[in-house]
Amino acid sequence: MDTTKPMFLIQLLFICFSMLGAICSASNPNYADALEKSILFFEGQRSGKLPANQRLTWRGDSGLSDGSSYHVDLVGGYYDAGDNVKFGLPMAFTTTMLAWSVIEFGSLMPGQIQNAREAVRWSADYLLKAATATPNTLYVQVGDPNMDHRCWERPEDMDTPRNVYKVSTQNPGSDVAAETAAALAAASIVFKDSDPSYSAKLLQTAMKVFDFADHYRGAYSDSLSSAVCPFYCSYSGYHDELLWGASWLHRASQDSSYLAYIQSNGHTMGADEDDYSFSWDDKRVGTKVLLSKSFLQNRVEELQLYKIHADNYICSLIPGTSSFQAQYTPGGLFYKASESNLQYVTSTAFLLLTYANYLTSYGGHASCGTATVTPQNLISLAKKQVDYILGQNPAKMSYMVGFGERYPQHVHHRGSSLPSVHSHPSSIPCNAGFQYLYSGSPNPNILVGAVVGGPDNRDSFNDDRNNYQQAEPATYINAPFVGALAFFAANSVAN
Structure with missing residues (x-):
């Protein structure tokens, strides 16, 4: 029996992983490039007066009078997706997740940390204004979505009504207010060292907004109805946001109250419920992962429940465990x-990597019945999802615009699909823009870094601008992706 061959293979593998890791991981996507682009995308979503260092130069100033007819300054913030409305609930969630990405993984993105902070600040500045303009009031939306969706026009050309919507003591919105509190609290952690006075202002405002959300309870969907539904109805209610907001305030302030x-x-x-979705609407599982850190780090016994339920969530995602119930496409995408x-x-x-981070830092694991799931198991599953998005999928298509050799060309996004204000300075009115929506030509402006809605449950993707279900990007798709990409940009050799 020739024993030299297996020994040779073992030595070769050792050399591969320890000395030539960069070569052996050549099949990995370029995570650092994807990270840079995932943050750059937010510049394409900016509303307001663009700064001198704006990098997506096909965009121009827009929404410069937002709020003025109501005698408030609501200039700034982000357009949520491919339209020109500023929706407060998804914008606040986007801010929270961008901030959480920086909090957990900012040390892994040294070359991009300043751009990431600027992305957080762009919306945090807006949320500060929305929360402090009028006492016991939170401004939660600019733009009539029904009128906006009847037009296909650049944000720079907007002539649809810029109605302003708010929640108040008489018309509460605990969900959007508590999410705004979470966003401001999380952002305060991001700027604690680099800008302490700004951080303090964010945290103080977060506390006031949370008190408002808690004392005047109600769903903002009930108060604002067709202005927010069916676009961003609060289907999960507002209890999840209150718990989420309190959790972020505890992390930011360390206030025992x-x-x-x-x-x-x-x-x-919702602490007693096992739920398996995390989005702009439902914060329960995110809260459980967030609070698990306090249990793992400080062994706060009262928070052990959250660790147990976070484990249940993790186990639901892992094939082969007794609690497995997630759905994956034939190509391996979580669906x-x-x-x-x-x-x-x-x-x-993002949650898989964050939880893996907590387990690794504080010596824990996830229990799935009699089975044990390690941090590496979570990292491996997260990597499959990230790699799929970046092009390692049956279609061999990257679902991040501008990344890889093949990516969506017909993105459902007004500014990207219409000629830019620089190449076509004259206004393109409401109805005139539809010729570009229905055109078969690629978008003239590349919305670099945008992650679109993605393929269906059979891994099929229809690159059609009118197919908003698959071809529309959104800030809340990208925000958690920033953290995930930072992790793999720093750990691609090991993983």
Whole structure:
């Protein structure tokens, strides 16, 4: 028996992983490039006066009078997706997730940390204005979505009504207010060292907005009805946001009153429920992962419940465990919904990596019945999802615009699909833009870094601008992806 061959192979593998890791991981996507582009995308979604260092130069200033007819300054923030409305609930969630990406993985993105902070600040500045303009009021939307969706026009040309919508003591919106509190609290952590005074202002405002959300309870969908539904109805109610907001305030402030709030209210706010979705609407599983850190780090026994339920969530995703119930496409993509499915993929990948980070840092594992799931198991599953998005899939298509050799060309996005204001300075009115929506030509402006809605449950993708279910990008798809990409950009050799 020739023993030299297996020994040679073992030595070769050792050399591969220890000395030539960069070569052996050549099949990995370029995570660092994807990370840079995932952050750059947010510049394409900016509303307001663009700064001198704007890198997506096909965009121009827009929404410069937002709020003025109501005597408030609501200039700035992000357009949520391919339209020209500023929706407060998804924008706040986007801000929270961008901030969480920086909090957990900012040390792994040294070359992009400043751009990431600027992405957080662009929306945090807007949310600050929305929260402080009028006492006991939170401005939660700019733009009439029904009128906006009847037009196909660049944000720079907007002539649809820029109605302003708010929640107040008489017309509450605990969901959007508590999410805004979470966003401001998370952002305060991002700027704690680099800009302490700004951080303090964010945290103080977050506390006030949370008190408002908690004391004047109600769903913003009930208060604003057709202005937010069916676009961003709060299907999950507002209890999940209250618990989420309190959890972020506890992490940002270390004020024990928020821990007491969590302990007193958790059972009535979804802590006892095993849920398997994390999105702009439903924050329950994100809260459980977030609170698991406090249990793992400080062994706060009152928070052990959240670790147990976070384990249940993780186990639901892992094939082969007794609790497995997730759906995957034949190509291995996590599948949750026919519309904008990749939002669930990016948020799930982020939670997998964050939980793996907590388990690794504090010496834990996930228990799935009698089986044990290690941090490496979570990282491996997250990597499959990230790699799928970046082109390692049956279609061999990257679902990030501008990344890889093949990516969507007909993105459902007004500014990207219409000629830019620089190449076509004259206005393109409401109805005149539809010729570009229905055109078979590629988008003239590349919305670099945008992750679109993605393929269906059979891995099929129709690159059609009118197919908003698959071809529309959104800020809340990209925000958690920033953190996931930072992880793999720093750990691609090992993984």
